[in-house]
Amino acid sequence: MDRSHALTRVRTVLADELGLPAEEITPAANLREDLGMDSLDLVELVTSLEEQVGRRVPREQLESVHTIDDVVDLVLILAELDLPDQRAA
Amino acid sequence: MTGDVVVTGMGVVSPAGVGLDDFHAAQLSGRSAVRGLSRYDCAGDPVRIAGEVDLPPDLTMSRRDALRTDRCSQLVAAAADLAVAHAKLDLDAVDRTRAGVVIGSGMGGASTWEASCQALQRDGAAAVRARTIPMSMPNDPAASLSVRYGTTGPCTAVGTACASSADALVAAFQMIATGEADLVLAGGAEAPIVRTVVIGFSRLGALAEDNAEPARASRPFDAGRRGFVIAEAAAVLVLESAAHAAARGAQVHARFAGFGRSSDAYHTTMPHPDGSGAATAIMAVLRHSGAAAADVAFVNAHGTGTQLNDAAEAAALRATLPGVPVTATKSITGHPLGAAGAVEAVATVQALAGGLVPPTANLDDPDPALGLDVVCGGPRRVSGDLALSNSFAFGGHNVVLAFARAA
Numbered sequence: 001m002d003r004s005h006a007l008t009r010v011r012t013v014l015a016d017e018l019g020l021p022a023e024e025i026t027p028a029a030n031l032r033e034d035l036g037m038d039s040l041d042l043v044e045l046v047t048s049l050e051e052q053v054g055r056r057v058p059r060e061q062l063e064s065v066h067t068i069d070d071v072v073d074l075v076l077i078l079a080e081l082d083l084p085d086q087r088a089a
Numbered sequence: 090m091t092g093d094v095v096v097t098g099m100g101v102v103s104p105a106g107v108g109l110d111d112f113h114a115a116q117l118s119g120r121s122a123v124r125g126l127s128r129y130d131c132a133g134d135p136v137r138i139a140g141e142v143d144l145p146p147d148l149t150m151s152r153r154d155a156l157r158t159d160r161c162s163q164l165v166a167a168a169a170d171l172a173v174a175h176a177k178l179d180l181d182a183v184d185r186t187r188a189g190v191v192i193g194s195g196m197g198g199a200s201t202w203e204a205s206c207q208a209l210q211r212d213g214a215a216a217v218r219a220r221t222i223p224m225s226m227p228n229d230p231a232a233s234l235s236v237r238y239g240t241t242g243p244c245t246a247v248g249t250a251c252a253s254s255a256d257a258l259v260a261a262f263q264m265i266a267t268g269e270a271d272l273v274l275a276g277g278a279e280a281p282i283v284r285t286v287v288i289g290f291s292r293l294g295a296l297a298e299d300n301a302e303p304a305r306a307s308r309p310f311d312a313g314r315r316g317f318v319i320a321e322a323a324a325v326l327v328l329e330s331a332a333h334a335a336a337r338g339a340q341v342h343a344r345f346a347g348f349g350r351s352s353d354a355y356h357t358t359m360p361h362p363d364g365s366g367a368a369t370a371i372m373a374v375l376r377h378s379g380a381a382a383a384d385v386a387f388v389n390a391h392g393t394g395t396q397l398n399d400a401a402e403a404a405a406l407r408a409t410l411p412g413v414p415v416t417a418t419k420s421i422t423g424h425p426l427g428a429a430g431a432v433e434a435v436a437t438v439q440a441l442a443g444g445l446v447p448p449t450a451n452l453d454d455p456d457p458a459l460g461l462d463v464v465c466g467g468p469r470r471v472s473g474d475l476a477l478s479n480s481f482a483f484g485g486h487n488v489v490l491a492f493a494r495a496a
Contacts, residue, residue: 019152
């Protein structure tokens with residue numbers, strides 16, 4: 001999975017399951033300030049992504065998740081891809 | 090009197106109309122709004138009829154909000170918006186610390202709960218939504234209204250099955266009468282058109298199964314009654330102290346004259362067959378409102394259309410208010426369980442204000458054993474300034490409300 005693939009997954013979950021407008025889901029968007037998400041929205045987003053990749057994220061790891069880019073990082077970690085290489089690619 | 094509690098606004102979303110005008114017209118038409126059940130696939134189930142609400146687009150939540158809110162809380166938000174508008178209530182102009190909320194619901198967010206149980210069974214723990222609890226808890230309709238309007242006074246929920254919202258109105262009355270609050274958004278919400286709930290009531294033998302003739306299925310007080318028809322609805326009343334209403338120049342639609350309550354102490358699902366619990370509550374409401382039996386212009390009956398309820402209720406009415414005109418809103422709306430008391434409070438206030446009691450639908454063959462004067466065939470003009478609304482519930486809860494015509 002590459003970054004754009006991961007972003008598409010995140011965008012799909014947010015639009016389909018949480019009803020967020022797809023056009024607002026940009027990599028730099030802040031989950032709380034730009035997208036109006038609360039902590040339960042984040043848990044529902046991550047739960048759905050966990051289900052897709054079949055792995056769990058330690059909940060304390062969510063504390064450092066602030067933007068869509070951070071969520072994409074999380075998806076790539078879950079998919080066990082080497083994050084720096086993916087960013088470089 | 091300055092200590093009075095008055096109704097300054099009402100909002101209703103029901104199978105028989107959304108908003109006061111449509112709801113009132115539907116009452117007077119005497120036509121049942123029960124129809125084929127469409128909220129889930131019920132093919133092959135014993136019950137395939139219900140009273141369903143069609144929310145217009147302007148009262149429908151955005152998809153985003155709807156995904157985070159059970160239907161029960163969606164319905165109450167719509168009813169409350171209508172009530173606040175009807176009351177011309179500017180919440181920025183009142184002391185929010187003295188504004189309260191009480192909402193009754195029998196089932197709360199039943200559809201969310203059912204969906205989570207199904208997801209758990211099908212796909213395991215990870216499939217259960219994080220919002221399962223907040224969306225299904227029975228106090229969410231009340232709590233979500235407090236958030237919606239920024240009221241920071243007392244906010245609570247009542248769960249006494251089909252008497253829930255009548256009890257909620259009592260709780261609001263008490264908040265105002267004891268000086269805890271100046272105004273309260275009070276009422277009920279129910280969204281029970283959920284397969285587990287419908288089948289659960291069906292297994293009790295409580296539901297009519299006239300699937301081929303939905304509009305004929307709800308037949309309170311008829312000799313051919315075969316059970317109630319489940320419905321969804323919400324209604325909210327803006328209740329205020331008379332002094333608060335006068336100070337902000339609010340129009341008073343009725344005075345909430347009093348309440349009477351009792352418990353059957355008999356059985357979970359069967360009313361006491363002699364109606365003594367209901368009769369006790371009717372006597373109590375007369376005492377509390379300082380009225381005599383002869384003052385009662387009409388009674389909005391609990392009138393569910395089950396054999397047992399209608400027989401026990403009729404016994405209570407014969408014993409306490411012989412000859413009083415009776416009408417059964419559930420013949421038109423179906424039975425919205427915990428929301429029924431508030432929906433019927435709205436119907437009662439409307440009938441009292443217009444002096445016109447709506448007919449009971451489907452009363453083709455009035456049960457002679459009941460000995461009641463049930464209004465049917467068309468609206469009936471009545472004089473008198475006081476009307477009662479009965480709500481009885483599984484658990485043996487009996488709640489009777491009294492409303493008086495605005496002075």
